Every structure is written in structure tokens, then in C-alpha cells.
Amino acid sequence: MLELDILRDKREEVIAGLKKRGVGKDILEAVDTAVVLDEKRKTLQKQMDDQLAQINNISKEIGSLFGRAKAGDEDAREKAEEAKKKVADFKALVSKVESEHQEVKAKISELLYDIPNVPHHSVPAGAGEDDNEVYQDAAKALPELGEGAKPHWELGEEYKLFNFEWGTKLTGSGFPVYTGKGAALERALISFFLSEATMAGYLEVMPPLMVNEDTARGTGQLPDKEAQMYHVEKDNFYLIPTAEVPITNIYRDVIVTEEDLPIKLTGYTPCFRREAGSYGADVKGLNRVHQFDKVEIVQLSHPEESYEQLKGMLKQVEGLLIKLGLPYRILRLCGGDMGFTSALTFDFEVYSPGQKRWLEVSSVSNFETFQSNRMKIRYKNGKGKPTLVHTLNGSALALPRIMAALLEMNQTENGITIPEVLVPFTGFDIIRKN
RNA sequence: GGUGAGGUGGGUGAGUGGCUUAAACCACCGGUUUGCUAAACCGGCGUACGGGGAAACCCGUACCGCGGGUUCGAAUCCCGCCCUCACCGCCA
Structure with missing residues (x-):
């Protein structure tokens, strides 16, 4: 607001x-x-x-x-x-x-x-995703995997890494069940991301996965995005669409001391999204699901430092993709594609060689005072006057599409190789059949 | 789920209808005193909105978990809800 x-x-x-x-x-x-x-x-x-x-x-x-x-x-x-x-x-x-x-x-x-947030002066005008600006393209040479390159859903079946039928039976479409080394890899990625975030100075938190109405309103999911959330009517709770919601709201109605800024928090949670209205290649395999894992980074920042902090968050996310060896690019979202509450958003996309398309894996935003005004998150400035902080957050990272790109990128004749940085977390360096 | 006790400023905690303008203490900030530190003493110390002012600041209103009600007047009485604690029941 x-x-x-x-x-x-x-x-x-x-x-x-x-x-x-x-x-x-x-x-x-x-x-x-x-x-x-x-x-x-x-x-x-x-x-x-x-x-x-x-x-x-x-x-x-x-x-x-x-x-x-x-x-x-x-x-x-x-x-x-x-x-x-x-x-x-x-x-x-x-x-x-x-x-x-x-x-x-x-x-x-x-x-x-x-009224949505006012875009930062650097945000290009535009109606939708075609008008986004490529801010940084690190994928200079896209990998050539030859004719045999398979999409991740075929690899998942071949190596028994996830099972969509089980999920459909248990809940419905869009609720995958990870199995065997697929489940282990998912768990390893979560640990790796959290470990990187805490080393960068973020405090790890494990928040509730359901929130009340005030919390959903605080970060801006209510009233305008109600349809995207699962709602538990009997208790009037919402399943979180992202860890941003509970983590940022920890500081709702709090006046922090200036010296405590920036406050940096990270957390792993499953995320639940109803996402009505998608179909076709968009929802194939792990491309778009109703429940997925994500590690989020959140900052409460001094207004004068927030764009510096935003850069730091971009570096953080970029570092993860480099260490995983995934080709990526960074987009600066145009006005029409940005979220309601954001002033400036950068999206990270990784390349999926099996599908020959870019997949969004992270969205890093500065909300300036748009969220903190709703939540009344403030610090006392030099004169002792309560002043709104800037809030920022980003995915670091969203798992399913990372999993997809990772499997597709690392497929070899002998099996799927695991990036070196992940081996301490997985305990294995290759996934073979059976 | 049941029963009982509670919820007051940053913290502890007094206040059961008008001498409350929410006491006192702690913490914090400023000052005095002082070889240094400490102690002692004095003063200050919430949030929001509005009015005045160049500003420092002054004034008004609201806020004692939240929402209603009674009353000329409510932190105080009444009703509903939420939360915390204790015990019981159930349970990983």
C-alpha cells in the first residue's frame, strides 16, 4: 500500500x-x-x-x-x-x-x-513478458546435448526420481511424489541452498505453513491475490504461496533499532499455489506444480541501502546457479509483468536443454515501503521518528525447475551426474538406472 | 475438547466507576557531582491521526489483548471473540 x-x-x-x-x-x-x-x-x-x-x-x-x-x-x-x-x-x-x-x-x-506499487525509474514500460529486458546473459553458449537429449519427465521415469501418478492419486494433478534418489536430491538441494544463505549472513527460520488473514494481507496476497491461495475455511487460514509471507510478517507492527538493519532471514518451506488457468507445455513435468519446495531470502533494509542490498541478493542467487553449473540469464521485468507490490523485480531463468526453453527459477524484488506500510515495519531514525523500512525478497531458489534443468543438463550415457558442490549433501555423485 | 486463572507502556507491576494527566521500579537517553569506572541526585522517556509553528516544540483526540455495550464519565462494569498459563482428556 x-x-x-x-x-x-x-x-x-x-x-x-x-x-x-x-x-x-x-x-x-x-x-x-x-x-x-x-x-x-x-x-x-x-x-x-x-x-x-x-x-x-x-x-x-x-x-x-x-x-x-x-x-x-x-x-x-x-x-x-x-x-x-x-x-x-x-x-x-x-x-x-x-x-x-x-x-x-x-x-x-x-x-x-x-493501487499497485510505483515502479523504480529503471523499470521499462511494457505490457507483458515479451517486454522484459535481458539484464545479464551468462549463458553465452547454450549447451548442445545432441538429438538424444531428453526432457526431465522422461528422465524422472527412467531413473525413478518422481512419480506423478502417485501424486495424482493421493491429491490431484500438480502434486508430485519424489522417490529414491529424486527425493534425496531434492533434500540435498534444500540443504545446499540453506547452507549458502546462512553463510551469507541470513538467519534461518522455519515458519508455519499456514497463516491467518492479517499475515496474508501484510505482504499483499490479500485482497488482490486471494484466488491463488489455498484456503482452510474452518479456521480461516491460508496455505502459504511462498515463505515470504510468514517470514516478512514476523516483523509486522515492530519498530526495530536502526543498528539492527539490515535484517536478513532465510527459510525453506513448501509453497502452495492454486495457479488456475495454465495448460500445455507450461505444466508438463515439474514445470508448474501446485506444491513445491523453495528456499527464500528476505531482507528488511534501511531505505537508503535497499538497492545495494538488492544487488547483494542478485549476487547470492547468481552464485548458486554458477556453483550448480546451470546456464542462466537475468531479466529486468517490465512494468506490466511485475507483481502488484514490487518496485523492481529481477527474474532468473535457467536453460532447459531437454525442452529448449527458459524456466523461471527465482524472482528477486525490492518492495520499498509498499509492504512495510501495510505491516508497519519501522525503525527509529536519528531524530527518533519511526520510519518505514524497505522490504526485499528473492527465491534462492525454487526447486522443481532447478531439478528439471539439473537432470537435463547432466544426463550422460552412464547416468545423471551430480554437481560437485552437491555431493557432500547427496552422498552420491551419479544417479544410475536401478 | 473440558475446567480454572490471567492479558496494563521496552520489561516487571500497581490500579475494581471521577484526586489517573496510568503509580512505582528496572532498562534506556540527557544533565549535575566526580582521579577513571561506578554510585547518588535531577530531568526526560510510547504509538497513530489532527491543529498550530521555519524549527525546537506546544495543543487536541484515540489507544490498558480485539470488537461491541452500559454511563454525563470505563483500564475498571456487562456481552462476544482471540491469545497465554495451569490442570484434566486425547495424541506424534
């Missing part, structure tokens, strides 16, 4: 930024409407506060009048009764202003919830 001050004081920048996202006219209008309503809100609050102050003063008088009346002062008793009537009049006025005030406040926050 954007801050109202920004909508008012930097209106032109906000409008220009939102246009890069290609938002509709209604959203652009919401910017001005919110500012106008906020002026109305201030007027109403002044009225309300003044009236309440009157009531408070009269009530105090009544208190002392009653004291005198008890001592036998009949005159005071009469005065007290008169004062009561005066309060009743004020209360009638107040309740009218108060409900109007509430109404205006509710309208303002409705409008604010509908």
Missing part, C-alpha cells in the same frame, strides 16, 4: 510510474480521489476531536459538581443535570461526524489497496 503523502507530494511521478504498468484509468483516478478524500478526512477529524474535547471537559465538570452535590449543595445537582443534557446534544453531533469519518477512512483504504 502506497503512502498517501507520496500520492500527494509526488503525484506526477506516481502517475508516470503507474502508466508504465499499463494500469486502467480507474486506478489513475484513484490516486487523485484518495488525496481529495484525505483532505475531507482531516476536516472531519478536526470537528470530531473538538466535539470530543467538549464532552470530556463537561464530563469532568459533572464529576466535581456531583462531589459538591453529595455534600448537600442542591444548586450543584441542578447544574450537573443541565450539563448532562449538554453532553447528550454533543454526542448526537459526534456520532454523525464519526460515522462519516469512518466511511471516508474506509473509502480511502479501499482505494489505496487497489
Whole structure:
């Protein structure tokens, strides 16, 4: 949620930024409407506060009048009764202003919830993924695996690494069961990613996999992305679509000390996504599933340092891909392809030689104050004034597509070789048939 | 799931309808004193929104788990919910 001050004081920048996202006219209008309503809100609050102050003063008088009346002062008793009537009049006025005030406040926050984050100045305008900018292409020479290169779903079957039928039987499509060395490799990748993150100074946390409504609202999954989450109705809990949700919300309504920044957290969790409306090659094999494993990195940063921290996170993710020996490229997302809450997002894609296509494996974003404003995550600046932090997060990394690319890249006549960095975590260096 | 006790500022904790403008202590910050450190003493010490001001700051309103209600007036009384603790039941 954007801050109202920004909508008012930097209106032109906000409008220009939102246009890069290609938002509709209604959203652009919401910017001005919110500012106008906020002026109305201030007027109403002044009225309300003044009236309440009157009531408070009269009530105090009544208190002392009653004291005198008890001592036998009949005159005071009469005065007290008169004062009561005066309060009743004020209360009638107040309740009218108060409900109007509430109404205006509710309208303002409705409008604010509908306005997406303003893109960073470096974000290119664009409608969708075709307009994303290749920021860095490390895959100079794409691997040639010859005619025999198989996609990971064939390898998975051949080497018995995962079983989609079992998952379909147990739950439904998109819930794979990992088996044997496939399960072991999955586990090893999780350990490897966590180990790299903690060595880079991130504190490991294992959060709950279900969250309440306030938490889902904090990081922006509610109200606009409700349909993407699984909902446990009986308890009104949501299955997390990413560890970002519980991990960032740990600091909801917290004022941290400036010296504690940046706060760096990492966590492994399964992620649950309903992802309605996909089909075809997109959902084949491990390309897109409803439940998958991911290691997430999260930072709460000083506003002046957040873009420096973002670079550090890119380096972190890049390091993982280099160590795994996977060809990758980095995209700077255009306005139309960026998430609702993000100011700047870089996507990492690895090359899948068996499918001859790029697969997204990480998304690293700076949300600036968009999330922290909703969550009220603040630090005290030099003057002791609470100030919103910047929040950032990134996948480091999402497992299924890494698994897919890894298997496809390392297939040989003798079996699937394991990258050297993973061997301490797997305990084996090659996967052979049976 | 049952029964009981609770939820007050950063922490401990007093307050059962108006002398509360939420006491006191601890922690923290500033000052005085002082070979140094410490102690002692004095002062300050929450959040949000609004009004005034160039600013320091001043003023108003709201906030004692959350939401309603009673009352001229609620941390205090009433109702609902959430959470914590203890014991019982169930259980990996």
C-alpha cells in the first residue's frame, strides 16, 4: 500500500510510474480521489476531536459538581443535570461526524489497496513478458546435448526420481511424489541452498505453513491475490504461496533499532499455489506444480541501502546457479509483468536443454515501503521518528525447475551426474538406472 | 475438547466507576557531582491521526489483548471473540 503523502507530494511521478504498468484509468483516478478524500478526512477529524474535547471537559465538570452535590449543595445537582443534557446534544453531533469519518477512512483504504506499487525509474514500460529486458546473459553458449537429449519427465521415469501418478492419486494433478534418489536430491538441494544463505549472513527460520488473514494481507496476497491461495475455511487460514509471507510478517507492527538493519532471514518451506488457468507445455513435468519446495531470502533494509542490498541478493542467487553449473540469464521485468507490490523485480531463468526453453527459477524484488506500510515495519531514525523500512525478497531458489534443468543438463550415457558442490549433501555423485 | 486463572507502556507491576494527566521500579537517553569506572541526585522517556509553528516544540483526540455495550464519565462494569498459563482428556 502506497503512502498517501507520496500520492500527494509526488503525484506526477506516481502517475508516470503507474502508466508504465499499463494500469486502467480507474486506478489513475484513484490516486487523485484518495488525496481529495484525505483532505475531507482531516476536516472531519478536526470537528470530531473538538466535539470530543467538549464532552470530556463537561464530563469532568459533572464529576466535581456531583462531589459538591453529595455534600448537600442542591444548586450543584441542578447544574450537573443541565450539563448532562449538554453532553447528550454533543454526542448526537459526534456520532454523525464519526460515522462519516469512518466511511471516508474506509473509502480511502479501499482505494489505496487497489493501487499497485510505483515502479523504480529503471523499470521499462511494457505490457507483458515479451517486454522484459535481458539484464545479464551468462549463458553465452547454450549447451548442445545432441538429438538424444531428453526432457526431465522422461528422465524422472527412467531413473525413478518422481512419480506423478502417485501424486495424482493421493491429491490431484500438480502434486508430485519424489522417490529414491529424486527425493534425496531434492533434500540435498534444500540443504545446499540453506547452507549458502546462512553463510551469507541470513538467519534461518522455519515458519508455519499456514497463516491467518492479517499475515496474508501484510505482504499483499490479500485482497488482490486471494484466488491463488489455498484456503482452510474452518479456521480461516491460508496455505502459504511462498515463505515470504510468514517470514516478512514476523516483523509486522515492530519498530526495530536502526543498528539492527539490515535484517536478513532465510527459510525453506513448501509453497502452495492454486495457479488456475495454465495448460500445455507450461505444466508438463515439474514445470508448474501446485506444491513445491523453495528456499527464500528476505531482507528488511534501511531505505537508503535497499538497492545495494538488492544487488547483494542478485549476487547470492547468481552464485548458486554458477556453483550448480546451470546456464542462466537475468531479466529486468517490465512494468506490466511485475507483481502488484514490487518496485523492481529481477527474474532468473535457467536453460532447459531437454525442452529448449527458459524456466523461471527465482524472482528477486525490492518492495520499498509498499509492504512495510501495510505491516508497519519501522525503525527509529536519528531524530527518533519511526520510519518505514524497505522490504526485499528473492527465491534462492525454487526447486522443481532447478531439478528439471539439473537432470537435463547432466544426463550422460552412464547416468545423471551430480554437481560437485552437491555431493557432500547427496552422498552420491551419479544417479544410475536401478 | 473440558475446567480454572490471567492479558496494563521496552520489561516487571500497581490500579475494581471521577484526586489517573496510568503509580512505582528496572532498562534506556540527557544533565549535575566526580582521579577513571561506578554510585547518588535531577530531568526526560510510547504509538497513530489532527491543529498550530521555519524549527525546537506546544495543543487536541484515540489507544490498558480485539470488537461491541452500559454511563454525563470505563483500564475498571456487562456481552462476544482471540491469545497465554495451569490442570484434566486425547495424541506424534
